[in-house]
Amino acid sequence: NTVRQALSSPLNRIPGPWYARFTSLVLKYNEFIAKRTRYIHALHKTYGPAVRIAPNEVAFASTAAVKEIYCSGGSGYDKTEFYDLFKVYERRTMFTTLNKDDHAKRKRIIADRYANTNIVRKPSLDGIAERAGSFVKRCFDSVSVSGSLDLYVCLHSYAFDCVTHHLFHPYGTDSLQNKQDEDMMREVTFDDSLQNRLVRYWNPTLHRVFGKILYSFAKPRETPMADDFVLHTSSKTDAAAFTLLDRLRGNPQLEELDVAAECLDHMVAGIDTTGDALCFLMWELSQPSSLHCQQTLREELHGNPGVGFDRLPYLDAVVMEGLRCFPAIPMSLPRYVPPGGRTIDGYILPEGTIVSCQAYSVGRIEQTVFPDPDTFRPDRWLDEKGDADRRRLLFAFSNGGRGCVGKHLALAEMKMLLQAVYSKFSTLPDETMTPESMEMSDQLVSSRPLGQRCLLRFIPTTSEVMA
Numbered sequence: 014n015t016v017r018q019a020l021s022s023p024l025n026r027i028p029g030p031w032y033a034r035f036t037s038l039v040l041k042y043n044e045f046i047a048k049r050t051r052y053i054h055a056l057h058k059t060y061g062p063a064v065r066i067a068p069n070e071v072a073f074a075s076t077a078a079v080k081e082i083y084c085s086g087g088s089g090y091d092k093t094e095f096y097d098l099f100k101v102y103e104r105r106t107m108f109t110t111l112n113k114d115d116h117a118k119r120k121r122i123i124a125d126r127y128a129n130t131n132i133v134r135k136p137s138l139d140g141i142a143e144r145a146g147s148f149v150k151r152c153f154d155s156v157s158v159s160g161s162l163d164l165y166v167c168l169h170s171y172a173f174d175c176v177t178h179h180l181f182h183p184y185g186t187d188s189l190q191n192k193q194d195e196d197m198m199r200e201v202t203f204d205d206s207l208q209n210r211l212v213r214y215w216n217p218t219l220h221r222v223f224g225k226i227l228y229s230f231a232k233p234r235e236t237p238m239a240d241d242f243v244l245h246t247s248s249k250t251d252a253a254a255f256t257l258l259d260r261l262r263g264n265p266q267l268e269e270l271d272v273a274a275e276c277l278d279h280m281v282a283g284i285d286t287t288g289d290a291l292c293f294l295m296w297e298l299s300q301p302s303s304l305h306c307q308q309t310l311r312e313e314l315h316g317n318p319g320v321g322f323d324r325l326p327y328l329d330a331v332v333m334e335g336l337r338c339f340p341a342i343p344m345s346l347p348r349y350v351p352p353g354g355r356t357i358d359g360y361i362l363p364e365g366t367i368v369s370c371q372a373y374s375v376g377r378i379e380q381t382v383f384p385d386p387d388t389f390r391p392d393r394w395l396d397e398k399g400d401a402d403r404r405r406l407l408f409a410f411s412n413g414g415r416g417c418v419g420k421h422l423a424l425a426e427m428k429m430l431l432q433a434v435y436s437k438f439s440t441l442p443d444e445t446m447t448p449e450s451m452e453m454s455d456q457l458v459s460s461r462p463l464g465q466r467c468l469l470r471f472i473p474t475t476s477e478v479m480a
């Protein structure tokens with residue numbers, strides 16, 4: 014029966030490896046060893062922008078596919094049950110709602126807290142600036158104390174402190190300076206539950222029956238400190254007016270646990286994403302091949318002291334190129350083809366087919382838009398010609414109504430941190446670092462440096478710091 018179905022499937026016209034017609038095992042193996050993104054990218058390089066990756070699953074990488082899957086009807090196709098893995102306190106949040114209507118209801122409550130007009134207000138930006146200041150102090154301390162700084166840890170702390178400021182001020186964390194808060198960040202970030210959660214998704218019965226045995230070599234996700242912190246903090250009634258908590262608590266439709274679940278979800282969504290994106294980017298800026306980009310950035314910053322982070326074109330170009338080359342969520346965002354079926358890139362897809370795009374490939378495969386795609390070249394973003402096409406194809410935050418709601422917050426955090434650091438320091442990799450430890454290690458949708466460690470040396474460039 015499987016063979017008959019495989020031979021008669023309408024997906025057979027779509028290019029791809031022969032085994033993808035019959036089995037998803039090769040795909041699953043690559044997921045299990047944390048290499049799904051590179052596996053799919055290699056298939057795109059061999060077979061083109063549309064590839065069948067499993068009997069019922071197709072990966073796309075074209076502008077037209079991004080538009081159809083993620084933007085048609087506003088928020089694109091419905092999410093698959095894969096997102097059940099991200100339920101919080103057993104509740105569905107904005108991120109984990111599967112269909113358009115549930116998502117739209119929740120988004121109506123939340124969206125204005127993440128609008129750029131809210132992010133660039135003084136109380137919000139002051140909190141980010143203060144944390145960027147604490148980060149610079151850590152860089153400065155590293156010069157005299159150990160000679161290098163573990164960026165991986167410090168950037169995740171920075172992202173944690175920034176996002177909790179936005180969610181809970183004045184109850185945000187201070188993990189850049191407080192050990193207990195740093196431990197909480199580590200609990201969330203140094204999570205090793207990929208394999209356990211994959212088994213739960215692939216085969217819930219197996220997961221239930223052999224849960225205890227599985228536990229001994231593949232741990233489930235457990236974040237008790239973060240869970241308690243959010244449950245406790247989200248019960249506060251006097252958070253600042255710009256915070257998400259203020260907005261959620263003012264809504265009678267939401268129960269206490271919905272408020273806590275939404276807050277925990279945003280907290281987690283804001284740590285690894287911004288932390289890893291900055292980590293990969295600063296590592297790249299510190300490589301010999303990119304030192305000229307670091308120098309150009311420094312010149313822009315030194316030439317424009319006091320100018321806002323959002324008015325510096327080269328800084329913007331560096332961040333855009335960082336997000337293109339090292340998107341913190343580089344992986345497939347799976348969606349179901351709606352009832353009635355659809356045609357994408359000229360291929361007929363029956364309803365229920367799982368389709369997706371992954372940012373890692375979307376930013377590389379259309380070489381007319383991104384020539385020389387594997388080279389980090391911020392100046393490509395300064396060319397007015399093709400600007401609209403490049404921005405349309407930047408998929409790091411996804412697109413459409415279900416794209417990243419925290420995009421403006423993340424961009425402000427990234428730019429303010431880079432502005433604060435590269436106004437005062439140049440950076441080089443510590444001699445003990447190896448390129449292998451900075452390889453992408455895929456999690457469920459996000460990807461982090463394999464070694465979860467990124468030592469850089471900070472060299473002061475201004476007399477203010479040296480004094």
Ligand code: HEM
Pocket residue numbers: 107108109120176278279280282283284286287290340341342346408409410411414415416417418419420422423458
């Ligand atoms: C560089 C940093 C970031 C990147 C690359 C990023 C990327 C993404 C992507 C690709 C999605 C879509 C995921 C999917 O469809 O499965 C998403 C959704 C989301 N992101 Fe971000 N994100 C970043 C930072 C943040 C921050 C700081 C927050 C803050 C709270 C945040 C909150 C969310 C939420 C709540 C969603 C779900 C949106 C919805 O379903 O409507 N993200 N993000």
